[in-house]
Amino acid sequence: MEESKTSAVSKKEAYIYSAVSPDAAQKKRFEAFLLKEQGEEFELVWKQDETVGNGFRLEAAGEVYDWTREGRYRQLADMLDEIAARYDDEESDVITLFRSSIDSWAAHVRPEEEGVVLTVGDGIVLAEGLRSVVYGEIVIFESGVKGMVQDLRPDCVGIILFGDDTDITEGSRVRRTKKTAGIPVGDAYIGRVVNALGEPIDGEGKIKASGYRAIESPAPDIVSRQGVDTPMNTGLLSIDSMFPIGRGQRELIIGDRQTGKTTIATDTILNQKGNGVICIYVAIGQKSSSVAHIVGNLKRQGAMEYTIVVSASASETAPVQYIAPYAGAALGEYFMYQGKDVLIIYDDLSKHAIAYRALSLLLERSPGREAYPGDVFYLHSRLLERSARLSDAIGGGSMTALPIVETQAGDVSAYIPTNIISITDGQIFLESDLFFAGQRPAVNVGLSVSRVGGAAQTKAMKKAVGSLRLDLAQYREMEVFTQFSSDLDESTKKQLNYGQGLMKLLIQPQGHPFTLHEQVIILCAAIAHVMENVPQNKIIKFRDEMLKHFSMTESALCAKIDETGIMTPEEKKQIIETAKSFYEDKWQH
Ligand code: ATP
Ligand code: MG
Numbered sequence: 001m002e003e004s005k006t007s008a009v010s011k012k013e014a015y016i017y018s019a020v021s022p023d024a025a026q027k028k029r030f031e032a033f034l035l036k037e038q039g040e041e042f043e044l045v046w047k048q049d050e051t052v053g054n055g056f057r058l059e060a061a062g063e064v065y066d067w068t069r070e071g072r073y074r075q076l077a078d079m080l081d082e083i084a085a086r087y088d089d090e091e092s093d094v095i096t097l098f099r100s101s102i103d104s105w106a107a108h109v110r111p112e113e114e115g116v117v118l119t120v121g122d123g124i125v126l127a128e129g130l131r132s133v134v135y136g137e138i139v140i141f142e143s144g145v146k147g148m149v150q151d152l153r154p155d156c157v158g159i160i161l162f163g164d165d166t167d168i169t170e171g172s173r174v175r176r177t178k179k180t181a182g183i184p185v186g187d188a189y190i191g192r193v194v195n196a197l198g199e200p201i202d203g204e205g206k207i208k209a210s211g212y213r214a215i216e217s218p219a220p221d222i223v224s225r226q227g228v229d230t231p232m233n234t235g236l237l238s239i240d241s242m243f244p245i246g247r248g249q250r251e252l253i254i255g256d257r258q259t260g261k262t263t264i265a266t267d268t269i270l271n272q273k274g275n276g277v278i279c280i281y282v283a284i285g286q287k288s289s290s291v292a293h294i295v296g297n298l299k300r301q302g303a304m305e306y307t308i309v310v311s312a313s314a315s316e317t318a319p320v321q322y323i324a325p326y327a328g329a330a331l332g333e334y335f336m337y338q339g340k341d342v343l344i345i346y347d348d349l350s351k352h353a354i355a356y357r358a359l360s361l362l363l364e365r366s367p368g369r370e371a372y373p374g375d376v377f378y379l380h381s382r383l384l385e386r387s388a389r390l391s392d393a394i395g396g397g398s399m400t401a402l403p404i405v406e407t408q409a410g411d412v413s414a415y416i417p418t419n420i421i422s423i424t425d426g427q428i429f430l431e432s433d434l435f436f437a438g439q440r441p442a443v444n445v446g447l448s449v450s451r452v453g454g455a456a457q458t459k460a461m462k463k464a465v466g467s468l469r470l471d472l473a474q475y476r477e478m479e480v481f482t483q484f485s486s487d488l489d490e491s492t493k494k495q496l497n498y499g500q501g502l503m504k505l506l507i508q509p510q511g512h513p514f515t516l517h518e519q520v521i522i523l524c525a526a527i528a529h530v531m532e533n534v535p536q537n538k539i540i541k542f543r544d545e546m547l548k549h550f551s552m553t554e555s556a557l558c559a560k561i562d563e564t565g566i567m568t569p570e571e572k573k574q575i576i577e578t579a580k581s582f583y584e585d586k587w588q589h
Contacts, residue, residue, distance in 0.1 A: 008139040011227050014042035014060035017049040022056065033058050037111065062131040063111035064175075071109075072456060072462050077276060079105060115139075118156060122178040123317035124362040125159040127174050133157055136216060139178045143167035147174070148181050148319070151363045158363045160319035162197060181216070184209030185326045185334035190278060193295055193309040196324040198331075200296075201311065213334055219385035226391045231456045232343060232400045235271030235513020236264065238443045238506040241523060242469045243428055246456025247341050248389025248398040252420055254405045255430030259442050261404045264428065265345040266294060268402065270303050271513035272343060278335050279307040280344040282328035282518040285321050285351030288313040302509065314351075318362070321355035329386045334401045336388070339395030344387070348379055348404035353416045370415045381423050412447070440507060445472045458565030463572060464523040468502065471527075477501025494532075504539040516565065517558040518547050524572055525579035534587060542587060549582045550575075 014034055016022055022030070027044055034042050042060050049057070055068030066074070083097055115129035130139065137149045139159055145168065151158030159174070183198035186209040191203035200207050228246035245251045253261045256301060269279045281298075283291045291311045298304045308331060312324035325346045346352070354378055360373035360458040368374045380403075385403035403424065405417050410432065412421065421427055426449045435442035457465075478496060482488060488496070505526050508514070514522070522543055525531065534542045550558060557574065561567055567575075 011041050011043040012061065013045050016044055016046050016057060017052050017057040017059070018046070019048065019050050019054065021046050021048075030056075030058060033065075034058070037065075038063075038094045062113060062129070064114045065109045065111055065531060067109060067465075075110065076102070076105065090580035095511040107138060113176040115157070115174045117141075117168060117170055117174060119170065120165050120168050120172075122362050123161045123165060123319050124359065125161060125165070125168060125174070126156050127159060128156040130157050130174065130176060133176055134180075136180045138181050139174050139177050140177055141168050142172050148323070150359070151365070160322070160359055160363075161317065162320060164324075180214050181323065182212050182214045183330055184211070185213045185331055188307050189307060189331060191304050191308070193291075193311060194329045196310065196312040196316070196320045198327060202337060211334065213330040215323055215330045216382070217330065217333065217386070219382065220388045220390060222396055224391055225388050226396075228389050228452045228456050230341075230389075230398070231453075231458060232268075232277070233271055233513075233516065234264065234268040235515070236267060236441055236508055237519050237522060238441055238445075238508070238515055239264070239428060239455075240514075240516075240519055241461065241465050242445060242472075243426065243443075243448050243450040244457040245400065245402075245450060246389075246452035246453045246463070247400050248387060249426075249452050250384050250387050250401040250403065250424040250451070250458075251450060251453070252403050252405060252424040253430070254407060254417060254421070254427050255442070256407050256410055256432045259430040259432055259435045260440055260510075261406070261430060262290075262294065262347055264430075264441055265347060265402050265404060266297065267511060267513055268343065269298065269307055269345070270301055270511060272306065273301075273303060277306070277341045278332075279303070279343065279344050280307045280328050280332050281313040282344065282346050283309065283313065283326050284324050284346065284348060285314050286347065288315065297511070303477075318355040318358040321352065322359055325349070325352055325383055329383060329399075333386065335397045336390065337395060339390075339397040341397060343397040344399060344401050346383070346401065346403040348406055349420055350416055351407045353379065359577035372415065375418050376416070377423075380420055384420075384423050394470045438507070439503060440510075443506070445469060446476060447573070460516065460520050460561050460565050460567035461523075463567050463569075464520040466523070467525045468523065468527065472499065472502055475502065497533065497536075498529065500536055501534070501539055502526055504536060505531075505543055507540060515558075515562055517550075517561040519560075520561055520567060521547060521550055521575055521579070524575045528576045528579070528581055530576065530579045534583070542583075545586070546579060546582050548580065549586075554578060 016030065030044060038061060052068045058065040059069055059544065061309040079099060083101060085093060109203045113130055113132060118126045118128055134151050135149060135152055139147050139149060145163035147159040147161045149157050150160050166330045188208045192200055192207055195201050214376055228248045232245045232247045233240055234245065253264055255261050269281065272279055291313060295309055298307055310320040310328040328344055332344045335342050338362060353372060356376065356379050357372045361367060365373045384401055384403060387399045389398040390396055403420060405420050407417055408414065429444040429447040431444045434444065482492065482496065505522055525546065531539055533541060557571060
């Protein structure tokens with residue numbers, strides 16, 4: 001550097017690769033070309049390279065100018081790709097356009113920035129030479145495989161691969177695209193199963209995209225948001241009554257393995273039928289067979305009509321699992337910014353964190369707590385912040401997120417669970433003990449909370465719920481204290497019986513969401529102690545028969561509650577009266 005400043009003779013070197021040495025006239029032309037392109041003079045150095053055929057490759061200041069046959073071919077292919085991306089309507093149109101474009105195409109050598117692979121393995125590539133590449137940029141390898149730049153170092157860059165690394169070896173070339181990672185988006189995605197790159201994996205053919213969205217985009221700012229005030233009903237009595245979720249909220253579903261976490265999410269999807277909410281289920285690091293099972297279930301129940309499944313299964317590489325939730329969020333944003341309501345489920349973020357840890361360790365980032373890299377909090381906060389309820393000025397759309405986290409032996413204070421608890425607006429905590437005791441969904445009433453959803457709960461539900469949460473908390477406490485005592489007084493027995501009854505009422509089979517009026521009726525009847533004398537093992541039967549009775553005798557009231565979300569005090573009285581007389585007529589012997 002010092003030298004080049006002081007002496008005028010030492011010019012920077014540029015390299016010419018060709019099979020035979022260029023003659024003096026050719027050298028002159030190259031020098032003139034570089035002076036025009038880069039605005040400075042270069043010292044030309046010839047390097048013999050048999051692989052370039054009868055063309056030339058010129059490298060100067062990190063840029064590559066390619067006059068070889070492959071280079072020309074690539075430039076032509078790039079031009080055709082650009083055209084194809086713009087015209088995806090009628091095939092015949094694009095062919096004529098190709099023809100005329102090729103006729104008028106003049107080989108124009110553009111500078112390309114290329115790098116050379118240093119090492120490759122486990123879906124990670126280290127490459128040198130890509131001097132101006134930016135973080136998050138997509139790069140393309142000779143084999144056609146794409147990768148994303150995830151690590152910028154002084155002498156090389158770390159790239160995560162989105163495809164097979166078998167054709168990439170030390171010395172392979174890689175070039176910049178100057179684009180950040182994105183996926184195609186469009187209405188045609190609804191009803192489809194895609195991978196993390198937005199490619200269909202359900203065998204139902206091509207998806208016609210109507211746009212392209214970066215997978216990482218900034219979350220809406222405060223001004224673009226408004227408060228959460230519309231319910232996102234799950235159809236699960238235990239959640240809608242005590243931990244209501246609003247549109248635009250982020251509610252964590254957390255629990256050990258096999259505690260019904262996924263079921264809560266899929267039941268919520270089923271409950272959105274016919275209300276215009278678009279659902280996106282992102283499966284991260286799960287077995288393909290489990291995902292197929294979920295898709296099958298959704299299809300059978302007619303829920304795929306408004307659902308998109310993004311799957312990065314356990315057999316995919318860590319980079320692909322890492323980008324899957326961002327890709328899902330990009331699809332969700334496409335709909336949210338059109339003013340639509342979206343429900344997105346990330347199942348699950350523990351596996352996402354593990355995938356990120358794997359690729360960070362492979363990129364040689366320094367490990368922090370539990371070997372996770374230092375930015376693991378940012379990993380999830382930037383994802384979940386993208387859920388929002390947008391202000392009316394920009395369409396009023398929303399994206400509700402239900403991230404799922406798996407705990408080990410109920411430990412919510414482990415690293416990833418505490419992180420995500422602090423990012424979300426509340427959590428539904430599922431407990432193995434409850435689950436195995438048959439209390440399903442296994443919601444732990446004491447440890448679950450919804451911090452913003454209360455504002456979104458319907459008036460009818462608020463009135464019906466009354467003191468349910470408090471009653472249950474008292475019951476749980478009393479249950480612990482009395483479990484070893486044999487002689488209980490009447491009032492304690494009665495209270496225990498009431499609490500047990502409430503718990504039984506919250507039991508709900510998989511795939512059977514309750515409508516609003518059904519939830520309201522159950523709660524009104526329960527809190528008025530209508531089921532006091534129904535034996536515990538018959539409570540569920542009573543509940544279901546009572547609901548049937550209501551749908552036959554009070555259909556107008558039921559429809560009104562569902563439609564308006566309002567219940568007057570008179571109507572509440574009427575519900576309790578009907579429930580009581582149903583008990584007296586049909587159940588009291
Ligand atoms: P994993 O940790 O494996 O992801 P998970 O916590 O997501 O498990 P699910 O797969 O939802 O749990 O449920 C586990 C099992 O419990 C499933 O067989 C499911 O059918 C059953 N199950 C879940 N919820 C209920 C319910 N409310 N009633 C009856 N069975 C249920
Ligand atoms: Mg699951």
